[in-house]
Amino acid sequence: MRGLMMDTPLLISSIIDHGATVYADREIVSQTVEGPIHRYTYAHARARSKQLANALASLGVHAGDRIATIAWNGHRHFEIYYAVSGMGAICHTLNPRLHPVQLDYIVNHAEDSYIFTDLTFVPLLEAIADKLTSVQGVVVMTDRANMPDTSLSNALCYEELIDNHSDEFAWPQFDENTASSLCYTSGTTGNPKGVLYSHRSTVLHSYGLALPDSMQLGEGHCVLPIVPMFHANAWGIPYAAPMTGVKLVMPGPRLDGASLTRLMTDEDVTMTAGVPSVFLGLLNHLEETNTRVPSLERVVIGGAAASQSMITAFEQKLGVEVRHAWGMTEMSPLGTVSVLKPDMRDAPEADRYEVQGKQGRPVFGVEMKIVDDDAKLLPHDGKAFGDLSVRGPWVCSGYYRMDHSPAHDADGWFATGDVATIDESWYMQITDRKKDLIKSGGEWISSVELENLASGHPEIAQAAVIAVPHEKWDERPLLIAVPKENASPTKETIQEYLAGLVPKWWVPDDVVFVDSLPLGATGKVLKTKLREQYASPHSGTPPKE
Ligand code: AMP
Secondary structure, eight states, X not given: OOOOOOOOOOOXXXXXXXXXXXXXXXXXXXXXXXXXEEEEEHHHHHHHHHHHHHHHHHTTOOTTOEEEEEOOSSHHHXXXXXXXXXXXXXXXXXXXXXXXXXXXXXXXXXXXXXXXXXXXXXXXXXXXXXXXXXXXXXXXSSOGGGOOOOOOTTEEEHHHHHHTSOSOOOOOOOOTTSEEEEEEOOOSSSSOOEEEEEHHHHHHHHHHHHSTTXXXXXXXXXXXXXXXXXXXXXGGHHHXXXXXXXXXXXXXXXXXXXXXXXXXXXXXXOEEEEOHHHHHHHHHHHHXXXXXOTTOOEEEEOSSOOOHHHHHIIIIIHOOEEEEEEEOGGGSSEEEEEXXXXXXXXSOHHXXXXXXXXXXXXXXXXXXXXXXXXXXXXXXSSSOOEEEEEEXXXXXXXXXXXXXXXTBXXXXXXXXXXXXXXXXXXXXXXXXXXXXXXXETTEEEOHXXXXXXXXXXXXXXXXXXXXXXXXXXXXXEEEEEEEOTTOOOOHHHHHHHHHTTSOGGGSOSEEEEOSOOOBOTTSOBOHHHHHHHHTTTTXXXXXXX
């Protein structure tokens, strides 16, 4: 027997309609690329999204067409999210930090018909323009006064484009499983793969994001997503914001510690979210200038492991709660969040930080399991580690225009490529990316754990551990570390420090000190680059992938 409930489709347009009516006066504040701060309301944002939807229709854009963006977090990018998906087309976010060769591959693979670009990325598009086979026009996200001289043929000005159009637009109603947006993974091997989100997955993911033990969003909050809108849709925050009535603050291109501190202080930001490398910059700035952001209550750190030292710096020095989260582009991206269970809140400090260092428990909507090499389920004892697989309504079921996905099995599970433990209370902890685990003398060493412990050394700012080939043990760990300013740690002091924390055979044979670590397109340490650089000289053998 079917239930007697309305079959209202879950559409992205309904989110902005809700925000523009129920939270009509709630603000979106943006640091623009041009310089000034821009400020308006959800009601105004919807009106401009509708103007843009009319403009796109006049350009001949139809449902299902791919419309790309290459832009920072800002109000115009927000409008494009809603206009494009709202009219039934697909919003394809491009990551400007990718190599130009990957960018033109992605645009051609997606067959994008228009690209919306911030002023910053006009030169980038000019450089690859002659390789883009499907693009009919480029819209520069600025006003007439700031339009650049460009070699791009058919460059349109955003403000002029929408100016001539009405803000009346009836969002079409369609099947909630219709594709809404597209984001390519920044895979380190092979071609990038397209993850195609649907309206349904996006709306359900937004509910998941808003839950109390997830990101806990609501009208009382003011959220600044540092995570870019080109990285897994800024973790879904631009969708969950009008759904829940949070004030949204967009940092534009200014992601340095000083700019973020200023914007967060001026706008009374209560929560922010991003990868550890940006928080490192923020923490350094706050420490150097001996400042705090008085309104800041919580940070969500994900995308790479948050070290214990980062968690304690936020909590002890700044009184800011850390929520460690894990996910993937393929998962919209939210998978797990680490929030202490009520009976853990009074536990000794060390025990609490250990739990917060884990990647957390699954949000409703995400099922997860760990399995061994024979696909046998592993126990939840916090010790057994194996391949982490997930499934759920906001996990991808395949890749865009790829007939076969080796990561999906017959029962619909998606193999994440991460290796993890799960404990009795369902707290999951990432041990490593499968390809980053170190196998020494037949035993596994977790690079993530070594990195975490090494960054806890008082003289180390950032650490990465990679495997280097070894004649006797197959692989041994090498620690590559960035010392803190004015500190001069030695290999011996670091090795001694680690020897007190891990089994003797885990201690890296060598420590290399560098000024900075190479970061990839989503702000994570590029281990492939480190392997290229450091794996071969130590052994004389070519770097391993
Ligand atoms: P992306 O799709 O670029 O967001 O990358 C997803 C991958 O980032 C995951 O499969 C993990 O390997 C890694 N990742 C994300 N969050 C965390 C975290 N909190 N701790 C460790 N690794 C993480």
